[in-house]
Amino acid sequence: MKIQIIGWMCATALLSSCHIYKSYERPEVQTAGVYRDTVSVNDTLVSDTANFGNLPWKEVFRDARLQALIEQGLAENISMQTALLRVEQAKAGLLAARLAFAPSLALTPNASVNSFDGSKAIQTYSLPASASWEIDLFGNLMNGAKGAKAGLLESDAYRQAVQTQVIANIANSYYTLLMLDKQLEITEKTATTWGEQVRAMKALKNLGMTNEATVAQSEAYYYQVQASLPEIHRQIRETENALSLLLGQTPQRIDRATLEEQEMPDTFSAGVPLQLLSNRPDVRQAEMALASAYYATNQARSAFYPKITLSGSAGWTNSAGGMIVNPAKFLASAVGSLTQPLFAKGQNIARLKISKAQQEEARLAFEHSILNAGTEVSNALFKYKAAGEKRTQREMQIQSLRSAVDKTKQLMQLSSSNYLEVLTAQQSLLSAELSGVKDSFDQIQSVVSLYQALGGGRGESNFK
Template identity: 40%
Template sequence: MTHWRKRYHFLVQITAFSLVLYSCDVTKPYANKQTVPDHLYGDAAADANANMAVLSWKEIFKDPLLQDLIAEGIENNLDLKTAAANLKAAEANFVQSKQAFLPSLSGNASAGAYHPSDAQASNTQVYQLYALSSWQADIWGKLRSTKRSMYASYLASEAYQQAVKTQLVANIAVTYYQLLAYDEQLNIVQQSLEVYSKDTETMKILKNSDVVTGAAVVQSAANYYAVKSTVPDIKNNIRQAENTMSLLLGRTPGPVKRDSLFNEQVYSELSTGLPVQLLANRPDVKQAELQLRSYFEQVNVAETSFYPALTITGQAGLYGTQLKNFFSAGAFLANIVGGLTQPIFNNGLNKQKLKIAQANYEASEYNYSKVLLTAGQEVSNALYQYQMVDEKAQSRQEQIANLEKAVHFTKELLKYTSDTNYTDVLTSEQSLLSARQSAITDKLQQLQAVVNLYAALGGGWK
């Protein structure tokens, strides 16, 4: 009885000693020293009361067909599924880091017969059944820092998944609008071909009336075929854009249901919020900040390697040389051992780990600053792009209206006066076609500017 009482007191002393050392945490608390500049978006006015990034993508993109495509992409996109799988791995690492605080426990059972030489003792049999436990006291905060690092990595993986979703929504929308633009280009070219075909027939009639020369006829035909040669390129662009969309949706190549470009409503209630809101809304900024936190905790872990480690091991079970007495009280054995391990010379590995951890943390600081500046640049670019496209919209309409008149006037003059030749008609028609193509580009840029701004602010993952 006295023997067990001594062991009990010894266990209590070790536990108390561990608790005292447990309070000797040498790690540092994390604090993000990085600040978000007030003028991160340049000269764009910030609005603290509104931020389009908090809106659902369904509120930004009103086209039902586009909404269906985005929903399908979120369901089936392979990059998004890969990010979800990586998140599961990060979660497993975090769960394991929490279980590191618990003691390990293993069981062992064995039986053996030994036949010694004649000079040794007689034959013996050994039966063992015991459990072994080991626990490392988190004296200097190593396990706690590891847990915090794994938790930050888990949250960073979650933010990465959100970033993939944000980019996916943006890519689907941009590809959809690009498809609509190609459709509209093809439509305009086909309309122009009908006009140019009639022009060629008109030139033949005028030649027979000695109004124009044969050169005007062949020049008209050349203009027709020059425009016709662009049709295969546009169709090729359409096919490649459809294939790109199919890949985003996680399906094999095929047609994509879509509306027409000029039926698309442009979201006009643009609002950026404050730059500091990027920390909450933009996933890649959150990911960079969480990676910074994880590397900070890795520095803490590396610093604890220079301090002694306290390990407590215990063993309890049964031991006997005869099976009939194996479960008797005398077969019971138990022991507990506490030990401190102080690193003295480890070939410079501890210093190497610390320097690597500090270098990784420094690099993550620069990366966080770069991600933040990149986000500001993207917001500023998208805002300015939208403003410039909106600014030239009226001028483009006036240009097209005047070119339509120019085409009509030159064709009429060609019939009744020698002051005009077919070159004037050709020039005005080519200018009109180019202006109509530019109008398509303007509309596309306007739609893309909204998508880019929405993604730059961190919208799309909610």
């Protein structure tokens, strides 16, 4: 008896060394310095327990109209609905994997009528119920269930990744509309002002105080400004249509606020690099894909070990050998079987090699997702810093150009400056004002990008 116990212990230790019973463990990955700070001397982000990506999305996007659009998108977006269906499929797969531990039951009633050489027909019947149960001694079913659980977590992480993407896309489209609205306002105001200037120049020409060339130059600039208006209207229409698609609705006008009304957070902390592993849904999705591949490899290993199955049947029959028994009698049977694979045409070996290769592929994808996350955080941090600096310089440029326009107009009235200088200054001012609006948009967009890069808006996982 002691020898048998020692034998089972050795067998268990051997199987454990082959990973059949081991649970998935996260591989060693480089997370320190995975993304770069924008100001520190050693160019490595200083650790901070706070994380901008942990804020609820309503605390980041405070515009009530935008919040309503995001809520609509999360409910109606086609990609979100597809992601939810993937979660449901994974839940069904996990349920099937767990039920594999239970015995299978079947009811197989049958009846027959037999007659030999014109003799009296013999009627027989049976009402048996059969059951079979696989004893999971070598971890095949266990690894299947764990793999299915990892698949469910992977699907849920995918849903969260889609959610962060939907929120970011809706926010970016909304802010794009606000930027275009402001550019349209500036351009229309410039066109109105310059139209009045053209009429004034024509009046001066009639009085002999200017020439035909000056009037032609002013008209050409007026038409140039007017020609830019249809392009802005086109961009607004296309952006509204794209946003409507994100919201799961037919193309229509989008109710919105103004660019000046937007309030965005202005201080950020990216958090310690390790948080990328738990916050970024795409990183978690990649890790769960690795876990699923790990358990698939364990299943492939378990195929080399015996398969033990218990089966039995019980029921009623009126057939007992060569005689007819009425009433029916109770019938029961039980069978135990062990199947040890010896030669399966190389299928088990090939399956294990494929599983190992797929596991290594999943590990590389997991490492790449971490590096990609760090790159996106680094880019978003620097984009916000650069956008702020550019916006500050642009505001100074606009102030200088407005002063230049006023002064050239005054000089022209004193005949010390020609009209071409006024025209040039006005063109530069319009270009700078439009660029200033784009700079404001870029700074807001960098906040959205950083929030998404840190896993913001993902919501809570529904499964642990």
